[in-house]
Amino acid sequence: MAVPYNEIRKEIRVMLVDHDKDFVNEMVDLLQSYNYKVTTVDIASVAMSVLSKGKKNIDVMIINVNSPDLLSFQLLAQGLGLNIISLFVCDEHDAVIAKKALNEGAYLYLKKPLHEEFIKNLWQFVLREKIQNEKAGEGLEENFDQKNVGDADDICNNNIVGENNIPIIIEEQSNNIHEADVVSNKKYKMRKKRGRKSTKEINKIDSKSNANKAVRRNVYIEWTVDLHAKFMDAVHQLGEGKCFPLQILEVMNVPGIERLQVASHLQKCRNNNWRVSKEQKSIHHPSGQRSTSGSQQRSSRGKFGTMPRLQTNVPNLQQQKYHRDQTQRVPKFLLSQLNTDEIFTRGESSTQQQIYRPQLQVQPHNLCIDNPFNNTFLLTQNNVGGGKQQQHEILFGMLGSQGQQESIIGSTSYRPELAFNSEYQHTQNDYNLDLNAAQVSTYSHSAIMFGTNIGNATINELEAGNVNFQHYIGEPNMSDSNNIVTESYASFIEGSDSNEKENYASYFNFNNMDYLFQNLEPPSDNLPYEHGREFDHVYSDDQVSASI
DNA sequence: CCTGTAATAT
């Protein structure tokens, strides 16, 4: 039974990655004469971009190991992630490189030129991969070593080892090599679809009936400080209102990154939720601010494209682990939904109210003290909030303790009924303790304090020497700030003498309690339910309900 | 299709 090889080859896409023009031309002719679909690029970085775009479904890459940009191995890695067979070619054999290449997942390491017979049979590699992967996807694991678990580089090792296993042509036409979700047992996971209803009800029913769908995990990008800097650069270039993942991707011009990864990172950054992974340099720039060029134009798409709110180089002060109970139990405090739109609206000009703020749900351990965008934003836009902002943010972070506010401060006239209202009997509650303790420390300088409803426990604590006080101070994660305030703060919390309270007192000099209140939301019956609502009010009852 | 958000998987 004759198998229409050419039909198979037609479906196979080969990318040549070589700056050697002659070789490329020759190979293109050869490949095309066998009906392969051919893409050529001259250097690895370009190839990586092509892969990143994901437009072409490359099956095989023929890569010059000596790509001028020295990225051939990175390309290899990326290709592995995409289940692409990579053949390294070289002008001169080098056993060391060959070994390295194979070790890192190259399918073959070949010396130029490639012979016609080899090209002719190239398709077999692809088919064999497909077959292998399908087997793996069905749960047949014999074909794979059990070693390597987390490493993204090993797909092809197995294939190399198992060379005796000559591919067999499957009768089924290979017209959907690409769409078939290839599955490797170690790297690919089965997933069931998760249903999520618009009613926000979470559908926990796991339907086994769902056909196993295999999904390939992307190459795991580490967002190094460097990479992040590029990211932020791109962001700054694009400017407020124009930061879309796709554009960022382009401006960054870093090969091997995909849009979704940028989007993911962007999401993190917008939420101020990103930390550099491991060691961070503890560089202390007194002012790492960029001027942010002040352009706050809105994009034509309205609310999209908002800049992330991190600085370019963020020293990551080690965050302390506080596993006190209340830390975990405190409700999420969604200051995010204190809608800046509303602030502006309340101000004067409702014309600015469309300015988009991403939902700033600030997670635990993130206290954004220094937000250049915020500052700029407020100052330039509405002149609201103003200079003392940072201090109050700090205070607020302490007050909320676990709430982790990312403060958007405006001159709203809200009053926090919650914080000081004795109706709320959360006195025995840990969270409440926190709150009150912070309160106490706040008031202690302005001599207003102790009026109504400081829980006994709190007072006791205080009288007992304010034991917890230092905890509260240390609580917020300062990792994102590198401004002056932060440093002072940081140095302060590192101090261990008995004067800490005094230091604290002198540093944080609060005279105007209104600033405190401005950070809090009025209680509202109006539960924000869907995002995207014009005016989301914070559901500040969170604190109460959580205390019960 | 691209974007944003939240949830969840790895």
Place this chain on the structure above:
DNA sequence: AATATTACAG
């Protein structure tokens, strides 16, 4: 713990 992936919505 940091990223990736996904559902869902716009």
